[in-house]
């Protein structure tokens with residue numbers, strides 16, 4: 266199996282640069298639902314033109330429809346799916362489970378690729394998507410060579426990994442930083458990159474490190490191509506839909522060269538990659554376990570490359586570049602009293618064309634094979650190079666040279682059309698499921714606790730459901746014999762199944778599948794944004810809606826799906842989940858057992874940093890959400906269960922919050938205990954772009 270080289274096409278110009286430089290496939294975004302809203306992106310007409318251009322060269326086109334989608338956008342998505350199906354893209358890249366459902370219904374033949382935004386880190390994760398019909402899964406970038414190899418061995422779907430370009434500090438699809446800080450959601454292609462800003466690391470409140478503590482170098486796996494091929498990776502993705510055509514040409518050209526040759530990478534080519542773009546160097550990152558300080562660009566978050574591109578790169582990056590050629594064979598026959606006939610073949614497609622003028626007896630010089638060959642080789646202006654000709658001419662006859670040229674041109678056109686013609690895909694009707702739902706005004710209070718101290722504070726109150734981590738599970742069962750205790754599974758699927766637990770909170774698709782024989786509660790990391798996604802998870806006891814939705818969007822969703830909707834109404838939201846512990850990366854050592862850490866931003870906001878097992882760190886929001894004084898608004902949005910999430914709160918803070926919410930739910934008017942700047946309403950009254 267050939268390993269595919271997949272290039273970014275943020276614009277038509279970048280697309281031609283990618284194709285001319287040897288990409289096997291490109292990915293691009295439409296003007297709707299694409300996770301790079303900053304790129305030029307393509308209208309449907311431009312996308313069709315791009316598809317035709319690429320297919321002429323035998324290059325595949327994957328359309329990114331990979332944002333999370335709001336309820337009110339579903340209708341628009343339905344027509345978008347129909348349009349995108351008609352223009353022959355080779356696959357679509359999706360993140361939203363609602364989009365997956367709509368594609369399956371409306372465009373059942375369309376191959377689906379799971380976006381890296383789906384945060385797939387295990388073979389279980391890949392298999393869960395295989396069962397939904399996914400052809401390919403783009404893995405999370407946080408995986409080691411060993412982990413990728415294991416996934417390739419144990420699964421059938423095509424596996425795609427990132428080989429070059431920007432890394433995110435947070436697991437893709439799990440970042441709320443830009444969304445919470447400025448309302449620009451990374452899940453909607455509008456990340457404002459707050460991770461590239463300077464921060465101060467505080468240890469027990471004292472500064473211990475300064476710099477761009479969340480800013481990673483760009484990834485480069487140019488020295489790992491052999492390994493990537495051997496472990497069975499199907500596709501190597503170059504990041505960079507916001508980068509310029511020269512960048513695309515340079516990077517694609519070098520990867521093409523070494524993917525084909527298998528040689529060791531020359532120093533000059535390593536330099537060319539650095540010269541195209543780098544933030545204090547390039548890194549092999551998680552793939553080669555080059556984590557810690559090594560993969561960070563702590564001093565500067567910006568590109569420091571000189572961007573001096575070679576003449577060769579510039580030639581391929583020209584808008585009218587025409588350097589990529591496809592070998593074809595052409596045969597020509599001319600019999601007496603017949604028109605000339607040309608057959609052209611690229612090895613897969615064969616086309617036959619013929620002229621209009623019959624051959625005549627030659628008065629002076631009969632047509633000879635050499636003269637015909639000269640004309641057949643003139644393929645300028647087409648993507649073809651003739652590498653083989655066969656010519657048969659009866660004796661003593663001729664046709665005009667113009668006739669040969671016009672048949673040759675017709676053959677080239679026919680071959681291009683044949684290459685661009687794709688099997689037609691079905692487009693099926695979509696009928697929105699109508700539901701008749703009665704809303705039970707009785708809202709259940711659920712609580713998520715992290716520490717034994719918090720549990721003690723909570724024990725004085727009555728709660729419907731208690732979500733606790735595995736480490737607190739048995740203790741909680743003893744302390745709360747009459748409460749519904751749910752084990753909160755790890756943030757990322759680790760492939761292990763915990764036995765003897767009747768109820769779990771799942772944080773990803775594969776966990777909902779692995780625990781399907783228990784009672785499963787869906788966590789907010791399922792990224793449920795619309796009723797189609799919610800309906801996909803309708804077998805769960807409850808689903809936590811994305812904290813990026815505002816109250817109106819929540820209501821639009823809950824009115825369309827027969828689910829038990831849960832939202833987080835108190836707590837510090839986890840803004841980032843990081844494999845590369847920023848404490849270790851900036852101090853060299855993470856003393857999470859004894860010290861408390863946080864990051865301070867330029868405005869003085871302090872974000873607690875919690876480092877868990879194996880140093881997977883969670884950056885919490887600087888302020889907790891507080892909604893106890895807004896219970897009526899929550900009810901109007903038809904939320905069934907509301908959750909208080911305790912993270913860094915101590916015994917008395919936890920007790921105070923429990924008390925306020927309990928009183929609020931018994932109908933008392935409560936005072937907000939926080940100062941003006943001490944809390945947030947999250948997205949309930951604003952939402953995201």
Ligand SMILES: [Zn+2]
Nearest residue numbers: 846855876880
């Ligand atoms: Zn750590």
